[in-house]
Amino acid sequence: MKVVRAEVMGMCFGVRDALKIINNIPDPRSVTIHGQLVHNETVLVQLDASGFAMTDETSRQEVPETPVVLITAHGVSDRERSRLADAGKRIVDTTCPLVTRVHQAALNLQKQGYFVVLIGRRGHVEVQGIIEDLERFDVVSTEDEVKRYPADRLGIVCQTTAPARTVERIREAIARDNPDAEIRFVDTVCLPTKEHQRSLERLLDQVEAMVVVGGRNSNNTRELAKLCQERGIPSIHVQGPNDLDPEWLSRFENIGLTAGTSTLDSTIDEVHHAMLQMTVNVEA
Ligand code: SF4
Structure with missing residues (x-):
């Protein structure tokens, strides 16, 4: 054979950089990783053995007990960052710059009056972080979920890991179902x-x-x-x-x-x- x-x-620069930061933390016991640093069991077992506390991705609404909270490469909303800072937590941020780019693109579109359509998986932590700062938005993962939106300006962004072929299909479905809307697409797949x-x-x-x-x-x-x-x-x-x-x-x-x-x-x-x-x- x-x-x-x-x-x-294999590993991208965003994950490598996050691991580099975490490997240089002198006192892991003072740090809670706010979610899964990466979606990789082997790495998570190693981090647990080093003494880091970890918040389950489904219970990030709770405030961690440790003085330091580490934001993962998937990022969080500005709202979440402020909530942790207000609770007196020191933040170590390993958000990938390419995730930050999606947040900025979505917020800019919203500021310019666009209804934001995020192509991605509903419930994924990256998607959660992006939509928590938005007021008018929808998340779609397949063309079947596309609707006629109550807006004449639609701004499309993508989860960083969305496949290009899915993005294309959904873009076409949005244009088909919203023929009168002005559509702006920002390709944020990393x-x-x-x-x-x-x-x-x-x-x-x-x-x-x-x-x-x-x-x-x-x-x-x-x-x-x-x-x-x-x-x-x-x-x-x-x-x-x-x-x-x-x-x-x-x-x-x-x-x-x-x-x-x-x-x-x-x-x-x-x-x-x-x-x-x-x-x-x-x-x-
Ligand atoms: S956005 Fe892309 S480069 Fe950044 S951590 Fe995610 S997969 Fe890696």
Whole structure:
């Protein structure tokens, strides 16, 4: 069996920078990470072992007990930042600059009188942070959710990890259902997400099956797996080498390997190594 690695995969600069900041914190026990630093189980276990407290993503309305609160790469609303500051918390901010760009784009559109349509996954922490500062908005994840909006100016922005093909389909649906509206589109999908997707598109022409590595609730990893599915290429989404299935792998000669933007290089290498080992064992 041959394993072909995607040209671009794995950790993006936003996650690397967040990890760099966190690795330089001298006293982890004084810090609560406000949500999941990254949607990656391996990293979360390491952070827990280092002594950081972590707020569950579903209970961020509570004020953490520690004096320092760390905002994750997914960002929070200005409202949330003020709430934590008012509670006397010192904030360490690891928000990715490309997430901040979406916040700014959405707020600028609102200020200019546009009704904001955010293309993204409702309930995702990044999306939550963006909409909490908006007054008139909608969140859509598929073209079926698009409506005729009660506004004559529509401003569209995207969650950073939204797939380009979904964005295009939703843009078209918004234009179709709102023929009289002036529509302004700001492409806020981040470059690493686009590069991961494009690299996977190229790889799908060369392989029979795909292994996608990343956290179960990592949006961009799930989108990579979804792209394989849409192209009719069998794929498995694994968090690490233990999730691999030797019997499944043995059915293919050429298998591609890609990984989401919060996957550690070491995890990708472990999966790659385990895939090669499994083939040797199955063939023996
Ligand atoms: S996926 Fe994009 S927006 Fe998210 S942390 Fe990485 S670079 Fe930043």
